[in-house]
Amino acid sequence: MQDGLPIGRAAKASGIKVPTIRYYEQIGLLPSVGRSQSNRRLYDAVDIDRMKFIRHSRELGFDIDAIRTLLRLQDDPARPCGDADLIARERLTEVRTKIRNLKLLEAELSRMVDEGSHGRIATCRVIETLADHAQCSYHGANA
Secondary structure, three states: OOOOEOHHHHHHHHOOOHHHHHHHHHOOOOOOOOEOOOOOEOEOHHHHHHHHHHHHHHHOOOOHHHHHHHHHHHOOOOOOOHHHHHHHHHHHHHHHHHHHHHHHHHHHHHHHHHHHOOOOHHHOHHHHHHHOHHHOHHHHHOO
């Protein structure tokens, strides 16, 4: 195989760092690719597209197992979309849970700052709340 991009150019084209490409090959997200006569990896357009798919999936927070499944689904285009939808729905649920928790965290930090910006450290609400979890409404919400 002489056609294709060496790993450095494939990394640039896909937006994935060279060590990460090697890692993805090691764990089977990327198939082993052909080699040049000088034993350099050579990646074709299909490989680059797969790398971009993986990169975008990671940017959206999908874990490696979900990406592996999505890639298997992508490799079988005649299959129904339901399995891919389910994976995306699960990710959406995770994101919504994180958003809810971040809003609770924001409210608690805001409360701490609003109540703790007066007086001395001895009566500082921020210090009191951090020292005693029972005073933290965020902690109670996630217990």
